[in-house]
Amino acid sequence: MTKTSLPSIGKLTVEQYMTDLGSDKPAPGGGAAVAICAAQGAALLSMCLSVTGKNDELLPNLRFDELLNYMTSARRKFLDLADQDMRAFEKVMTCYQLPKATDEEKKTRKAELQEAFKKAAEVPFLLMELTAEILDNAPDVVKATKASVISDAAIGIDLLYAALKSSRHNVRINLNFIKDETFIVASESRIKILTSGRSRQRKSMQDTIKETLTSR
Numbered sequence: 001m002t003k004t005s006l007p008s009i010g011k012l013t014v015e016q017y018m019t020d021l022g023s024d025k026p027a028p029g030g031g032a033a034v035a036i037c038a039a040q041g042a043a044l045l046s047m048c049l050s051v052t053g054k055n056d057e058l059l060p061n062l063r064f065d066e067l068l069n070y071m072t073s074a075r076r077k078f079l080d081l082a083d084q085d086m087r088a089f090e091k092v093m094t095c096y097q098l099p100k101a102t103d104e105e106k107k108t109r110k111a112e113l114q115e116a117f118k119k120a121a122e123v124p125f126l127l128m129e130l131t132a133e134i135l136d137n138a139p140d141v142v143k144a145t146k147a148s149v150i151s152d153a154a155i156g157i158d159l160l161y162a163a164l165k166s167s168r169h170n171v172r173i174n175l176n177f178i179k180d181e182t183f184i185v186a187s188e189s190r191i192k193i194l195t196s197g198r199s200r201q202r203k204s205m206q207d208t209i210k211e212t213l214t215s216r
Contacts, residue, residue, distance in 0.1 A: 006090060009036065009082040026093060031085030031124060031170045038131050038163035039078035044156030045138060046071035048145040059144040067141060074134055081127050085170070088120040117177045121187060124170035128194045131164040135201060142205055147212050154209045161202045165195065 006027055009017065017036075021028050049068045054061050095116045098109040138157055145153045168191050175184050 006083075006086045008079075009086070010079045027086040027089050028082065029085075029089065030166075031089070031127075032082040034124070034163045034166045034170065035078045035082035035085060035127055037159050037166070038127060038134075039075045039082075041131075041156040041159030041163065042071050042075040042078060042134060044152050044159070045134070045141045046075065048141060048149050048153045048156070051149050052144060052146045055144065059140060063140060064144060067137060067144070070137065071134070071141075074130060077130060078127070081123060081130075084126075085120075085123045088116070088123050092116045092120055114178060114180070117174045118180075118183060121171050121174035121178070124167040125187075125190060125194075128164055128167045128171075128191075131160050131167070132194050132198070135160055135164065135198065139205055139208075142208055150209050150212045154206060154213075157202060157205055157209075161198060164198060168195065 009028065009032055012020070017028065021033060046068060049064065049071065054064050059067075092113070095109065095113045098112060099105045100109050135157070138153075138160070142150070142153050142157075171187060171191060175187055178184060
């Protein structure tokens with residue numbers, strides 16, 4: 001992969017990022033937007049823990065530290081995935097510019113494009129896997145969050161859930177250009193595994209949060 005000329009998402013101001021996202025530039029696009037959405041979700045869960053502080057009666061202190069470190073690390077990984085998504089798209093565009101004057105060049109260009117599309121599909125899968133893992137750990141965050149910031153936990157969970165579900169689109173747009181049927185079938189199975197039961201999982205956490213919000 002050639003070195004990207006695109007700036008790192010994490011180094012942009014919010015205004016510059018939004019301007020670029022709303023422009024006719026090829027990147028950032030939906031993949032980066034989903035990663036930013038997930039990063040905000042992880043950051044909100046981290047904030048809930050930080051503001052609440054340790055309470056061994058609600059959650060063992062060791063688990064509290066583990067979750068706080070995990071959410072902080074996840075936020076950074078999501079920003080890196082935003083960059084990876086932009087680089088993957090740039091690679092696809094680079095492959096389209098490969099020469100195709102001869103049969104050999106056409107064959108090489110086709111193979112390079114197929115590989116680029118597969119790598120582009122892998123980035124949203126990595127995001128889905130990380131998001132699913134966070135959602136699996138989120139009930140402990142909810143358990144450890146005090147009532148004054150429990151709404152922030154609710155928003156964080158909704159952002160992560162939205163990122164998980166939205167990433168399917170970023171996988172499938174790349175699958176449309178992939179000719180490997182085995183890869184396509186495996187990818188659809190992977191999507192199903194990662195998204196199965198997530199609606200019930202989210203509802204369970206939001207019901208718990210609603211009880212806290214309406215108990216006053």
